Amino acid sequence: MSAECLCNSCRTAADRMEALPGAPRLREVSGGTRMEVYRKDRVRCIKGAEHLRAFRLNDKTRTRRAVAICCNTPVLLDVTVGHWVDLYGVLWPEGALPPLQLRTMAGTLDDPSSLPEDVPNLKTYSAAFFFRLMASWAAMGFRRPKIDYIKGEIDLSR
Template structure:
């Protein structure tokens, strides 16, 4: 995998780069990601968000390793509810989901759909499968975790330590209704 991955929304107006190796490459099945995915992929011209089994593909990167190269003013925030502790950032130009950010988090969960064909890092695990009615329908090619695991949280902690316990802010102007 390249040490620098150039990513963009579907129309190319919002550009970013992800530097160095990701923290993890996952597919999330939590109720929140599935509900948000359904709503986001219904926006006009939006690409699919949910995969064949209903999960959302993410590549987690440290915030200090993400660079916004263009179109930052087009980024819009989407929250499932006004008091949600997370926000999903969408390209307002073409409704491409860009990333999920947790309040106070030091990482971004970049949507897998940003990666050009053939460059998405391999899936390492599925998380939050306990929220599914029937998780047995999932393939067994990677671990299917009912919740996030100890090693998952350890990887996040190691990244935070390496960042000096910082959590950079990512300002986004405006919201999008989905």
């Protein structure tokens, strides 16, 4: 699934990661963060895992983001209790990113009416979104693989 997340956490995290020296721009014109959603059993790091560091907005969150510290590129968002992982859109070469399918969490914006109407701008997560997640989880035999190749942490607190 190709999505753009507009939640406060994704926007805050993007601001912090973009502030790293040489980091790519994560936020789209809409203010959201572009991500490609994949099943965890279909994602692996084949090279450079030694450069990945976890970043969490706070010590209580179940969500961690991985940043490649060699180039300060955000790589993924891991919902640690989930079966899916979000890969940041900046990883795709120009012209190769799949078409955007939806924006989610538009209800967290002060003025969601300013969003383009090129795809659905969902106020929150939709039933169809959760259905797709549940269908993929069922296809995985309800397993929750762990992403175990991210070693160490990066502190981006402000």
